[in-house]
Amino acid sequence: MAGSVPPLIVLTRPQGKNALLSAALRQSGFDSLELPVLQLQPLAIEAGQVPDPGAFDLIVFVSSMALAAYESALVNFASPGFGGVLSRRPLFVAAVGAATANALRGSTVFSGTPVLQPAAQASSDSEGLWPQIEAKLSSIRSALIVRGQTGREWLGERLEAAGVRVIRHASYRRSVAVWRESQLQKLRGSGVPLRTVWLLTSSEAVDAVFSQLERHGLLHVLRIAGFVVVHPRIAERLKLQFAGRFPDAVLPAVTLCDPDVGSMRQALAAVASL
DSSP states (O other): OOSSSOOEEEEOSOTTSSHHHHHHHHHTTOOEEEOOOEEEEEOOOOTTOSOOGGGOSEEEESSHHHHHHHHHHHHHHSOTTOTTOOSSOOSEEEESSHHHHHHHHTOSTTTTSOEEOOOTTSOSSHHHHHHHHHTTGGGOSEEEEEEESSOOOHHHHHHHHTTOEEEEEEEEEEEEOOOOHHHHHHHHTTSSOOOEEEEEOSHHHHHHHHHHHHHTTOGGGGGGOEEEESSHHHHHHHHHHHHHHOTTSOOOOEEEOOSSHHHHHHHHHHHHTO
16 A cells, blocks of 8 residues: 555544543554444343343453443442442353453453453464363353344354253344544545545454445445454454455455554554555
8 A cells, every 4th residue: 555645544433432442543643533433332131131140150240341231231220329239240252352251340240250362372262262261161050141232143043052951142233333524534535536445343243344335436445445354254244245245356355453552553554554
């Protein structure tokens, strides 16, 4: 992407999750656009719909949003005087990523409960988490998986195959974010082809980016874009969408990085400097 005008780095994570990365990029001399493509909202939960955490040996949270929404529902529908203290704790809580694991360690509700997470060298996903759970299977008879309205079934099916009773609970929903005209104008540029580098952190975000840009007549921006993703599955989804929209184009190079601010900043800066 060598040229006189540096590319615009587009940060697509949900609202509130882009500020630190945007500041880090700005300090490194890069211009960025905060453009959330998905909104995450807690689901409306009624009394009796919140699974009792004390009824499970293991609770898996797929994201920090899943944890926050579940804890909020617990507090809203718990008995008077709950105060965030469980009468019975699960034996283990688990997270597929470091950020969610850190949120669990800081949680008032689950304070002191052992946290399982992928090892440092493992992938931040269900496959990376599984060895940690597998080592504790002799103590696990029931598990609760807290996630969005939709999600992968790999971990739940693996637990069920091991004889564990599994309940899946949706604590939040994803919806496509509404883009402001000022954001679209920045993407349109000044009439010359705009070079961009996109950070994509979920397969759902990939689908939303392509559909949103197509709707606004800006799909062509992606033809000459660079991409950074945080998991190989996201890269696969991106290339599938790209091939479907630009069948005559060479598939783009996609850079993979870890989902922490330092790694994402470094990867984005490297791609933007090409």
